[in-house]
Amino acid sequence: MTTATHTNQTRAHSLAHLNVLISGASVAGPALALWLSRYGARVTVLEKAPALREGGFAVDFRGDVHRTVLQRMGIWDEVHRRQTHMGRQTIVEADDKERVDLPAFLMSGDVEIFRGDLSTILYEGTRDHVEYVFGDSIASLTEDSEGIDVTFDHGAPRRxxxxxxxxxxxxxxxxxxxxxxxxxxxxxxYYVAGFRIPNHLGLDRTARIYSEPGRTLMISNYDGDPERAGAALIFGSERLDYDRHDTAGQKRILAQTFAGLGWTHAARALEGLESAEELYFDAIAQIHVDRLSKGRVVLLGDAGYGATMGGMGTGTALVGAYVLAGELAAARGDHRAGFAAYEAEIRDYAKGCQKISGNAGPFLAPPSEKKIRSRDRVYRLLGSRLLAGFFKRLTEKAASDLALKEYALEPSGAYASLNRQP
Ligand SMILES: Cc1cc2nc3c(=O)[nH]c(=O)nc-3n(C[C@H](O)[C@H](O)[C@H](O)COP(=O)(O)OP(=O)(O)OC[C@H]3O[C@@H](n4cnc5c(N)ncnc54)[C@H](O)[C@@H]3O)c2cc1C
Structure with missing residues (x-):
């Protein structure tokens, strides 16, 4: 295993001649915008939502590589300032008796933050140098040898x-x-759903998890809000045929799947599902593409190597943005060479993290009572003081498995000159 502690310097050059469009203003998009604008490129970030999307799930960073990228981005302190400080997450019996405390690093890594807070940090750090366009989407892309013509659902065409x-x-x-x-x-x-409910359990930066074969309800409070909590439903299933835009239909699927769940707090949480204004509902899935780029278009973050949950997708998106910008700068903006080098650097790393995400469904919603018991035994043991250090290193292994290059900007050659705080 190699880690970010090995210095691996690569010469980077100005990208002042490049005009780049990034679709998506969540994590990967604004992170790439930060790096490209530091290398001098003109950057436009396009977001379908009418404004920066707030909220979202808590996402986490773990291990050396994530830490180094956050530091080089200059957002390490701000991420820590806004972290969730999530505490213990406890697996409980039907009568709410506590069975196992999961160590905080398992779900929350070294530092955890709401996806929306991370987006805000990145947006606020880039908006003075980057053009953001909200409420629009790419309608068509037409490439020629000199550039790429883009039409939009609403705005005027651009190149x-x-x-x-x-x-x-x-x-x-x-x-x-x-x-x-x-x-x-x-x-x-597996499928996962998330929605807000009243904080009936009085949780304060803790979570309670209840599993029956193939289905789990998790109630958590990440931000210390005494009024509100988050509910997550995870269940194993064949592929479902449903309309991604029909929230009422998705609520029906969830209500049927979770009917009769034996936990003493289940009925109230499921009442909250009925009245929830916003619902996240999706399959737990991964993205695998043959190539990350085609011509002048390249994929970054979840679009290229997403893993839904358990695969450290946020850290991978930030590492991917760092590498993509760095390799483009190393290739003096030659997209063929830059995209190929990005793919060579990031592909195995992203695959390693995706592999871990394959465990998320079976871990969260084991398919049988026997497997629930065996999960709980294993995690009780791994969470014990004796094994906690070993267990933590294990959870960081895939995220740390990259010899991160340092892209030193020419002509100054000094990396530090790049590292201005956003
Ligand atoms: C239930 C759940 C739990 C998770 N838990 C964790 C975790 O604990 N740790 C972790 O690291 N990661 C976690 N993730 C994954 C993490 O959220 C993603 O890996 C991360 O957000 C990827 O960032 P991204 O910018 O690539 O994509 P996204 O965050 O998905 O952002 C894509 C952006 O593109 C925008 N968009 C969509 N369509 C268009 C369009 N047509 N035009 C313009 N913009 C568009 C969207 O509105 C959005 O803003 C979790 C995900 C889920 C679903």
Whole structure:
């Protein structure tokens, strides 16, 4: 295993001649915008939502490589300032008796933050140097030898040198350039749903997890809000045929699947499902593409190697943004060389992290009572003081498995000159 502690310097050059469009303003998009603008490129970030999306799940960073990238981005302190400080997450019996405390690092890594807070940090750090366009989406892409013509659902057509798809697991850019998502989306046999409920349990930065074979309800409070909590439903299933935009239909699927759940707090949480204004509902799935780029278009973050949950997708998106910008700068903006080098650097790393995410469904919602018991025994043991250090290193292994290059900007050659705080 190699880690970020090995210095691996690569010469980087100005990208002042490049005009880049990035689709998606969540994590990967603004992170790439930060790096490209530091290298001098003109950057436009396009977001379908009418404004920066707040909220979202808590996401975490773990190990050396994530830490080094956050530090080089200059957001390490701000991420810590806004971290969740999530505490213990406890697996309980039907009568709410506590069975196992999961160590905080298992779910929350070294530092955990709401995805929306991370987006805000990145947006606020880049908006003075980067153009953000909200409430629009790419309608078509037409490439020639000199550039790429882009039309939008609403705005006037524009021309760019490069287009980056950082628009998530169900990427619109990927669909336009690589085709329908079906061949790229690997369904892992589980679904996950999330919604807000009143904080009936009085949780304060803790969570309670209850499992029956193939289905789990998790109630958590990440932010210390005495009024509100989050509920997550995870269940094993064949692939379901449902409308991604029909929230009422998704609520019906969840209500049927979780009817009769034996936990003493289940009925109230499921009442909250009925009245929830916002619902996240999706398959636990991974994205596997043959190539991350085609011509002048490249995929970044979940769009190129997403893993839904358990695969450290946020850290991988930040590492991917760092590497993509760095390799483009190393290649003096030659997209063929830069994209190829990005892919060579990031592909195995992302695959290693995706592999871990394959465990998320079976860990959260084991398929039988026997497997629930064996999960709980294993995690009780691994969480014990004796094994906790070993267990923590194990949870960081995939995220740390990259010899991170340091891209030193020419002509100054000094990396530090790049590292201005956003
Ligand atoms: C239930 C759940 C739990 C998770 N837990 C963790 C965790 O604990 N740790 C972790 O590291 N990661 C976690 N993740 C994964 C993490 O959220 C993603 O890996 C991360 O957000 C990837 O960032 P991204 O910018 O690539 O994509 P996204 O965050 O998906 O952002 C894509 C952006 O593109 C925008 N967009 C979509 N379509 C268009 C379009 N047509 N035009 C323009 N913009 C568009 C979207 O509105 C969005 O803003 C979790 C995910 C889920 C679903």
């Amino acid at each position: 760019f040198d490069l287009v980056v798809g950082a628009d998530g697991l169900h990427s619109n850019t990927r669909r336009l350039v690589f085709g329908d998502e079906a061949p790229y989306l690997r369904f892992l046999g």
